[in-house]
Amino acid sequence: MSVKRGQANTANQFARYGVMILCLVCVSLRPAHADDAADDICKTAGQGIRLHIDGTYGGYPFSVLRDAVLGGLACPSDALQLQAFAVIAVPPPHLRITVMRPLGQGQQGTISAMLYAQGRFVIGERMSLSSFSRTQSPASVKADINLVTTNLWTDLAARITHHKPIIPQ
Structure with missing residues (x-):
């Protein structure tokens, strides 16, 4: 017993x-995700923007993804974009970029960029990763990051030409 x-x-x-x-x-x-640390970017536009990055890129370390995002960002640059940005520039807005690319060959992935200002959601963009970015290292995602952030600033500026509020009601 x-x-x-x-x-x-x-x-x-x-x-x-x-x-x-x-x-x-x-x-x-x-998977590695970003902590709540933020980078100050786009210092030439008002007081700049607080950037938060998160996501995963096929098993690569987060630091590699972070460097790729920082290397591909577009800031508001033309007169209309800067005019729209000036409306939300104080206090500095927050931009959250999320890149998701699952492990495995040929897996689809996405990028989203969401802009928040004065405690509210302002505008967002989302797109699939290009076929090139889906098969390469995180450095290849720079062009996709540039495209999604350029589209974000262009769409924000379009609110002025369409007589819409910069921060939706």
Whole structure:
């Protein structure tokens, strides 16, 4: 009887510690996401913009994705874009860029850019990764980042020409 009790205790310990080890392994394997740190960008436009980056890019370290996003960003530049940006420039708005490219060859991926100002959502853009970006390293996503942020500023400026409010009601 004491042998069975000893085996039961050993089995319980294996189960308990096995579950704890499994949980630690699962937590350590989760994809890297950005922390709440923000970069100051577009300093030539008002007080600039607070950039938040998150997402994953096919198993690459987050720092590589961050460098690619920073290298591809477009800031408001033409007169109409700067005029629209001036309406939301104080305090500095927040831009959140999320890049998601799952692991695996040929997997689709997406980029989204969302602009927030004065505590409200202002405008967003979303697009699929180009076929080139889906098959290459994160550095290849720079052109896609540039396109999505250029579209964001162009669409924001279009609100002036269409006599719409910069920050939706």
